[in-house]
Amino acid sequence: MNPYENDNPFGGTSPKLRGLSRLIKILAGLTFFAAILGFVGAIGIYIYFSQDLPQINTLKDYNPSIVSEVYSADGTKIGEFWKECRYLLxxxxxxxxxxxxxxxxxxxxxxxxxxxxxxxxxxxxxxxxxxxxxxxxxxxxxxxxxxxxxxxxxxxxxxxxxxxxxxxxxxxxxxxxxxxxxxxxxxxxxNRAYGIDAAARNYFQKNIEExxxxxxxxxxxxxxxxxxxxxxxxxxxxxxxxxxxxxxxxxxxxxxxxxxxxxxNTPLVIFKAGTDKDFNYKYAPYFTEQVRRIVIEKYGEDFLYKKGLRIYTTADLPMIQAAQRALKQGLEEVSKLRGFKKPLASLKPDESEAFIQKTHEEILDETGILYFPEDSRPKNLPTPVTEDRLYKAIITDIQDNLWHVMVGHVYGVIPQKDRRWIWQKLSKGDVIWVRKKGMYSPNVARFSLEKIPEIEGALYALEPDTGKVRVMVGGYDFKRSEFNRVLQAHRQPGSSFKPIIYAAALDKGYSPSTIVTDSPVTFQVGDNEYWTPKNYGGSFRGPITVKTALTHSVNVAAAKVLHDIGMDYALAYARKLGLQSEIYPYLSTALGASDTTLGEMTEAYAVFADEGRHHTPFLIRLIIDQEGSVIERFSASETISEKAEDNKENEPPENEKTTIPDNEEMNRELLEKGLAFIKEKNLNLTNDELKILYGARIPPHHVITPQTAFVMTSLLKNVVDHGTGYRAKALNRPAAGKTGTTNDETDALFIGYTPQLIAGVWVGFDELKKIGKGMTGGIIAAPIWLDFMQVALEKKPVKDFKVPEGVDVTQLETIAGGSAILEARKELPDVMSAGQQESSPDRSVDFLYEDTSEL
CATH class of the missing domain: 1.10.3810.10 (Biosynthetic peptidoglycan transglycosylase-like)
Incomplete structure (x- = not known):
């Protein structure tokens, strides 16, 4: 039934219906109009906001910032560099x-x-x-x-x-x-993670599929x-x-x-991620930092930090760990010789428990490990104490000649032999630095009393026959100081420079048996300035052989030899061995007065170790991009560091002394690399000196003859067997080396080598400050070298140095250098005084009254 049929008895449409119909039509029209407006507006908005939008086709060439990784020689990851920690998956x-x-x-x-x-x-x-x-x-x-x-x-x-x-x-x-x-x-x-692969690594230290x-x-x-x-x-x-x-x-x-x-319900172990520098610190921080510098210098910062490179290096991680351990403990031992001042703190009995718990929590926090959820954390977690670092400990008791200590929740003792360097009496509640040294008994740790040294040091090692840098430790602690003392610290090398002078002398006709008189002498080094070199202890030995002079590091003899062979010749010889630092033309250079770096001194000794060849040291073997393409491949180079310039630049200096001998008399490759230096320093070299330095007697790819290198090695072996480097003799395999100590014992060095490996050690303060009386290279640097080399070489066969062809070892005492063309020097005439040389005024005023030798 129509509900409206009685409303209009006359028939037709109801007014209400007509009004409703009109309303519906109006609303429909408005809706349609609004839709049109909305559609047009949407198109307008789309057009308006689309005008300045970026092109999305760049997404097809997705090239994000990706982590670059550094690997040691055995494939262990030792470093990474990134601005955004991302691994492309x-x-x-x-x-x-x-x-x-x-x-x-x-x-x-x-x-x-x-x-x-x-x-x-x-x-x-x-x-x-x-x-x-x-x-x-x-x-x-x-x-x-x-x-x-x-x-x-x-x-x-x-x-x-x-x-x-x-x-x-x-x-x-x-x-x-x-x-x-x-x-x-x-x-x-x-947690520093960009992308899911980095998140898996950073949060859980897992691969994504795990x-x-x-x-x-x-x-x-x-x-x-x-x-x-x-x-x-x-x-x-x-x-x-x-x-x-x-x-x-x-x-x-x-x-x-x-x-x-x-x-x-699954409990999780979560790791707090650090920066790329935090990761690098765990392995070989000084080495990887130098890799960073090399890559940035050649390719730029963005290339390293964003391109996802794989950088394969020459680093030997076990050697680096041995070097870090030897250097740290060696510097700590040197620091102990300077005495104990006072405990870090002295706590009251009611403060001890809080300190123990706080130390425990701090050591746990350093691991970066969290437990999720929080209530899943294991109860009574042990304090993770290792032997490779120092910890704060509190003395809980002193009895039976044992100090009882707590490092966090780890209980241990310090026997007297592990604290005998201290004369002060400490008390219960004193806070000290300790190092774990194994176990005293099954449930009791053994600790030693330590102190954090102010003194610094460096250790550098490479293969002499390839130039592969195996170790670079530039300081006690990278977090404390990023300054790389292998390459960046320009310090006086002291007596470790003497082998360079004696090698130059061998090629001028000296032999191990040449007599030099160790007697007082005064040199004029400038207008109204004179220098009288002195020996350690002030005594003189009289006539001695070159072998004895080098073995016992006799200062006066070295100065006389340099005066005899000539300063310009010695400077050219040092550059030929690879020394790039400014070597001053002063007689005190014979005693190590000119600043050099540990790196270049070690590299110069490597020439003696590898039969006269000089390999440019390198840290990087291979660089591969994220697509697997080789960016650069590095290999050993049998050339000196200085590159030859164009022919015009390599023309000899115009002076009356320096002339170029005939081509057949010269090693042209070697000569060309030396001419730029001769011109730069305006060196006056005779025809014979040029033949000695760059003559045809020197084989291709060598900077000195194998004969000269072997004679020098035999002399330096004697330093280890009978001289100032005697502590290195405990290596129990053929080794050669030389100690070095500077004025007031501000620097101590030992550079030594075997046929397989050469290493240099430097010890000293960053500022020029006396290490301590008697703190010579033989006393404090050689033991560090020994500790390192014993570990580094333990799996390598014992080898002796190769005897060059034509060398009769039975006549070694009388053999001169292989480049010698002058009359053999059986004896250097003694002088009481010598006039000023032509070279220049001497910087030796610092050496007028100070000795620069050692025991």
């Missing part, structure tokens, strides 16, 4: 469960929408209105990519429009796999607020996010309720 290597976790958590309709999910926008709007605040976002994964790559993070209406436009464009140009590849590699996930569901769900809960939700910063919020991700995975059918609950 191909899509086919991303585990399926990770994709499901991120899609469920961030964009459940990802595989259905085309960039913008309007259903999610409406759903999020309703939830946010009901909550009265923003509790859910509606950005799709594609929108997040648009924001991450092209837009700023500011929350504005304009940015959201641009984000939506870009998202639709991205979906038109990339497939879903490409979008997920970009998203999962680009996204920041806290992650379990609990770990995956924890990472997948981070994108919306990675710093806030990181378990490193807030365990509670991280736990809530993990539970939310697992529930969403259940809702989407990716996992079961049982799997979700098992994951939620």
């Amino acid at each position: 191909p899509f086919n290597e991303i585990p399926k469960k990770i994709i499901e976790a991120f899609v469920a958590s961030e964009d459940a309709r990802f595989f259905e929408h085309r960039g913008v999910d309007f259903a999610s926008i409406i759903r999020a709007f309703i939830k946010n209105v009901r909550a009265g605040r923003i509790v859910q976002g509606a950005s799709t994964i594609t929108q997040q990519i648009a924001r991450s790559f092209f837009l700023s993070p500011e929350r504005t209406f304009t940015r959201k429009i641009k984000e939506a436009i870009l998202a639709t464009q991205i979906e038109k140009n990339l497939n879903k796999e490409d979008i997920l590849f970009l998203y999962l590699n680009q996204i920041f996930l806290g 992650l379990n569901l609990a770990e995956i769900s924890l990472i997948a809960g981070l994108p919306s607020a990675p710093t806030l939700y990181s378990p490193i910063n807030n365990m509670t919020l991280a736990r809530e996010q993990q539970a939310s991700v697992l529930q969403r995975m259940v809702d989407e059918g990716y996992i079961t309720e049982k799997e979700a609950q098992e994951a939620l």
